Amino acid sequence: MxxxxxxxxxxxxxxxxxxxxxxxxxxxxxxxxxxxxxxxxxxxxTKELYWKRRLCVQCGACFDACPNEAINSPVSPEESNAEGSTYYKIIKENCDNCMKCVDACNYGALEIVGxxxxxxxxxxxxxxxxxxxxxxxxxxxxxxxxxxxxxxxxxxxxxxxxxxxxxxxxxxxxxxxxxxxxxxxxxxxxxxxxxxxxxxxxxxxxxxxxxxxxxxxxxxxxxxxxxxxxxxxxxxxxxxxxxxxxxxxxxxxxxxxxxxxxxxxxxxxxxxxxxxxxxxxxxxxxxxxxxxxxxxxxxxxxxxxxxxxxxxxxxxxxxx
Ligand code: SF4
Ligand code: SF4
Structure with a gap:
């Protein structure tokens, strides 16, 4: 190979x-x-995930698709985009890079890097x-x-x-x-x-x-x-x-x-x-x-x- x-x-x-x-x-x-x-x-x-806050409409499809409880539950887009917001979609410690969430997102807000x-x-x-x-x-x-x-x-x-x-x-x-x-x-x-x-x-x-x-x-x-x-x-x-x-x-x-x-x-x-x-x-x-x-x-x-x-x-x- x-x-x-x-x-x-x-x-x-x-x-x-x-x-x-x-x-x-x-x-x-x-x-x-x-x-x-x-x-x-x-x-x-290793591979990583990009989560593009501004593209995310907080539809929750990634949350449903993740088998590892590595996605935070949706909040309102206003809350996530608010100045100084600490909300982040991925719980890195739980993520095994299966990338099922990327396939589930229809808004281009999740992307594989690597x-x-x-x-x-x-x-x-x-x-x-x-x-x-x-x-x-x-x-x-x-x-x-x-x-x-x-x-x-x-x-x-x-x-x-x-x-x-x-x-x-x-x-x-x-x-x-x-x-x-x-x-x-x-x-x-x-x-x-x-x-x-x-x-x-x-x-x-x-x-x-x-x-x-x-x-x-x-x-x-x-x-x-x-x-x-x-x-x-x-x-x-x-x-x-x-x-x-x-x-x-x-x-x-x-x-x-x-x-x-x-x-x-x-x-x-x-x-x-x-x-x-x-x-x-x-x-x-x-x-x-x-x-x-x-x-x-x-x-x-x-x-x-x-x-x-x-x-x-x-x-x-x-x-x-
Ligand atoms: S890559 Fe897999 S484990 Fe990581 S957040 Fe996405 S669906 Fe969950
Ligand atoms: S599937 Fe995409 S748009 Fe929907 S909540 Fe997840 S990252 Fe945001």
């Missing part, structure tokens, strides 16, 4: 995850738990946009979750992608064993490497893990000769001061060569809805979205340690 793994989404026509038009393949499962994660449904390694797919199925989907890749220098971006948390599958997927002539970016937090990262990096054209925070204690507070391994792996990847696009998230109150960025530059100056590219990514909170769909709270307090213009001044900081610096990371700026 062919290998398969859970994919949370295959997203076409991305322009911010490597050069040209990209198809992002999101593996389900990550070893980090970043508080601001834009794809919180990729953190768990589809088992084989390597062939994934690449057939990716190849649908082959023409766009050829015209733009694009390809597939393997993301997550984190590919290093799925090393064996990711390795086979990358080998198969290269056989089909697909350009590949590997999007990683870098929090994996060096052997895994090296294996995957050597089969990828570009590494999109995320730097979440330069201070290890704050990194752990924000993501659940310290950053020493991540910084060490970055240094080894640089020595390995990989093409690296470092993605630095700028979050108000955590990583938006000049002092913070001086520290990052000081670390990058210790690497054996300048990075190929640095993308400064202004924080946004467009993903808040997804947290409510999986029954989680958005935990970034009042951090406000940053306007890209607010961090323009940082480009000068990073020019000595990278061959190119962008705000926002558009895949088309690299071609200019």
């Amino acid at each position: 062919s290998d398969e793994t859970l994919i949370s989404q295959i997203q076409r026509f991305s322009i911010n995850d490597g050069p040209g038009f990209r198809t992002n393949v999101f593996l389900k499962g990550c070893n980090l738990k970043c508080r601001w994660c834009h794809n919180p449904e990729t953190q768990s390694f 589809k088992p797919m084989t390597i062939e199925e994934i690449l057939d989907e990716v190849e649908r946009d082959d023409l766009f890749y050829k015209n733009s220098g694009g390809g597939m971006t393997l993301s997550g979750g984190d590919p290093t948390a799925h090393t064996a599958f990711s390795d086979k997927l990358l080998i198969a992608a290269k056989k089909r002539g697909i350009h590949v970016c590997l999007d990683t937090s870098g929090f994996g064993q060096w052997e895994s990262l090296e294996l995957l990096a050597n089969k990828s054209d570009i590494i999109l490497y995320d730097l979440k925070h330069i201070d290890s204690a704050i990194h752990e507070e924000l993501t659940g893990v310290p950053n020493e391994l991540i910084l060490q792996n970055l240094s080894r990847l640089v020595d390995n000769g990989s093409e690296i696009w470092l993605r630095i998230l700028v979050i108000p109150g955590y990583s938006d001061s000049s002092e913070y960025h001086r520290k990052v530059v000081a670390f990058l100056s210790t690497l054996s060569r300048p990075l190929d590219r640095i993308d400064l990514l202004p924080y946004h909170n467009w993903c808040e809805d997804k947290y409510s769909w999986i029954g989680r709270k958005w935990d970034m307090g009042g951090a406000q979205a940053l306007d890209p213009a607010d961090i323009d001044y940082l480009v000068d900081f990073y020019e000595p340690v990278a061959r190119q610096v962008t705000i926002g990371g558009s895949g088309f700026e690299a071609e200019n």
Whole structure:
């Protein structure tokens, strides 16, 4: 039987995850738990349910269909949608992911997140946009979750992608064993490497893990000769001061060569809805979205340690 793994989404026509038009393949499962994660449904390694509060008319069909008493009884739509309502449809502890409720819902309010797919199925989907890749220098971006948390599958997927002539970016937090990262990096054209925070204690507070391994792996990847696009998230109150960025530059100056590219990514909170769909709270307090213009001044900081610096990371700026 062919290998398969859970994919949370295959997203076409991305322009911010490597050069040209990209198809992002999101593996389900990550070893980090970043508080601001834009794809919180990729953190768990198992299938999950989306419950979309605004689409739910509280008809009760899912309640009747569930064999495990894992659905809360209906309330009025007004009550469930009221500001600050804590009502959530699914009782996660009781749910065994049988998905009978999804079939019972006629309003599209319940959705399965996590589809088992084989390597062939994934690449057939990716190849649908082959023409766009050829015209733009694009390809597939393997993301997550984190590919290093799925090393064996990711390795086979990358080998198969290269056989089909697909350009590949590997999007990683870098929090994996060096052997895994090296294996995957050597089969990828570009590494999109995320730097979440330069201070290890704050990194752990924000993501659940310290950053020493991540910084060490970055240094080894640089020595390995990989093409690296470092993605630095700028979050108000955590990583938006000049002092913070001086520290990052000081670390990058210790690497054996300048990075190929640095993308400064202004924080946004467009993903808040997804947290409510999986029954989680958005935990970034009042951090406000940053306007890209607010961090323009940082480009000068990073020019000595990278061959190119962008705000926002558009895949088309690299071609200019
Ligand atoms: S997936 Fe199955 S167990 Fe879980 S809430 Fe739906 S019907 Fe109940
Ligand atoms: S079946 Fe769908 S619309 Fe009806 S209560 Fe359940 S989630 Fe809401």
